[in-house]
Amino acid sequence: MTDGIKDRTAIVGIGQTAFGKGLPQSELGLACEAISSALDDCGIAASEVDGMVSYTLETNSEVDVARSVGLGDIRYFSQVGYGGGAGCGTILHAAMAVATGQADVVVAWRSRKRAAATSRPWAQVEARIDGPGQFTRTFGLLRPVDEIAMLTRRYMHEYGATRDHLANVAIAARKHANRNPNATMYQRTLSREEYMNGRWISEPLCLFDNCLETDGALAAIIVSAERAKDLPHTPAYIHSAAQSIPQEHQTMTNFYTADPLRGPAWECANALWAKSDVKPSDVKVAQLYDAFSPLIILSLEGYGFCARGEGGPFTDNGNIELGGQLPVNTSGAGMSEAYVHGFNLITEGVRQMRGTSTSQVEDADSCLVTSGEGVPTSAILLTNAVQ
């Protein structure tokens, strides 16, 4: 019955603010700046925007953003939950709205200003811990990094992965950031020795296994594939997209299942590839969500670039660096460009399709972009030509 969304829409405009800590703008100001920049990028007037999608995490309301940027009459709006898992979901929702004619020009965005915050949500005192946290926080799993550290221990135990594999991930991202003038870590290199001497955040994860803390905002504009052809840049066609909450899931990490290392990425991949003419072996560049380095290794497995347990060795010999088999996170991503809940993975995916990345993969005609692994997640497959 359905024609689906395949190749019917494209990301045609991208925009971003400066990245930093303690930026002078408000969180609303950052959002507006990124959205205006994305509209300028594709030459579409703000008044033409009639759809808006963001994260449930977003503190800026649609009403305030729309009024402040001068958007048109909005006919579709949506939010996606689960923090870093939401990014590609916003693009999927936008694509659905355009493909069904519920909106013509949709903006997806994320603005974040808490890099300089002195207290993080999980560090705040609560009268009572609700949800799964009540069973784990009392045993020391306080922060997201603690949950992922325990998952990483299990992974290392099961498959013999090492800190060198994690270092491969951090160093690849840093090398790409060193080529990207807009990246936070543009001028700061990272050697293997420096990685190995990095202080523990939650063993076996050291400082360099963690994403940055960043103020900043990014936005993307989605229109129909027809209209995309008339706009200035090579369209980044939305070929396939999916979200995933697997059965019996627990947010972040699921230690109540027989196979805790098989997170939402696997089902998300099933849904994504089932609707895609492009297969993992065709993909020459990927932007994989990287709040923590082991998530890259798990995602390489989950999205089918290697078998279970082979994600560690897959990162050896520069395989995920520019020039390798599958360059990953070519902007520097969350670990070395900026951490804005993964939205910069989307904009970098678009640049790869345009051929304008500072770590451009020359023959890339598709790019996988994924959102947070562990939490309910999402992914998109972008192409630079209709298949």
Next chain:
Amino acid sequence: MTDGIKDRTAIVGIGQTAFGKGLPQSELGLACEAISSALDDCGIAASEVDGMVSYTLETNSEVDVARSVGLGDIRYFSQVGYGGGAGCGTILHAAMAVATGQADVVVAWRSRKRAAATSRPWAQVEARIDGPGQFTRTFGLLRPVDEIAMLTRRYMHEYGATRDHLANVAIAARKHANRNPNATMYQRTLSREEYMNGRWISEPLCLFDNCLETDGALAAIIVSAERAKDLPHTPAYIHSAAQSIPQEHQTMTNFYTADPLRGPAWECANALWAKSDVKPSDVKVAQLYDAFSPLIILSLEGYGFCARGEGGPFTDNGNIELGGQLPVNTSGAGMSEAYVHGFNLITEGVRQMRGTSTSQVEDADSCLVTSGEGVPTSAILLTNAVQ
């Protein structure tokens, strides 16, 4: 380029809990009960559900609901903002997901357990008021009812509407509730004299101009129109649907515009009717969002059932009661059945299409359902046969 969503999906199952104050179940328990009931209603297994949509207001996470009800692998999830404005938006999102093949069986729901709360969000002490409230709360617009009361004053001044018109709305809803055994006010009648003697909540709005405070949950199951034909009940086809945030909008009431009485309903109606083969004059029953009685009068105008300023007189002579020209809120709705942020308007719309309402409009072959007017809103047009 698009076939849109028209007639491609249907609501095939509806479910609800008991309504009350201080119900023993948790908010999660209520959600699960309503969803399970909706699945039983259409004979679809929980494990077949692969899409979930709710309100940003919903405190139950998708993960907890999915795990607790035993849903399948979820491939689409979405939330809609703005409280009472979100209801029909959840159905639109579900319809888009099914129409594009991103999901096959989507559950939309709302669970609410705060009827017995001693303190409402707007009554709580804040260190600082953010957003538009900083310009109005200091002048006495503390609660939603205060904002709508001022809007109602303006409406009465402009158009000569009276408290008798507001009473018409409250009494119509109550009469319908008196026919609905599941309604909170099933056994409590409301006379015009009682209405006129009701205590002020915010002049000119008295107790009976306000919705109830209710614990309870409701859910709806959305599948393709093809599949709907094989299920037990007459499908409530989703013929047209829209959301709306008009340009330059301010949430709830907008006193910064030349025409404060023209809220989001007008643009929502434009988007809804533009895609609909059914026109307002064809509609024989409507469920209009009713957190406050004047919203019904504004919605009658906004959705095109009468001209500007004629919403008051439109309610005279039993015109919006069963037997009248346009029976409105035939379950008793938010004012006399239950207030669950408008989701019970959707389930009653489905019953009207099935022919099972306790205030059934005999020749109704379509039903308009709307969400909150004033706030960013949404609406759906249901039919009982593909046009």
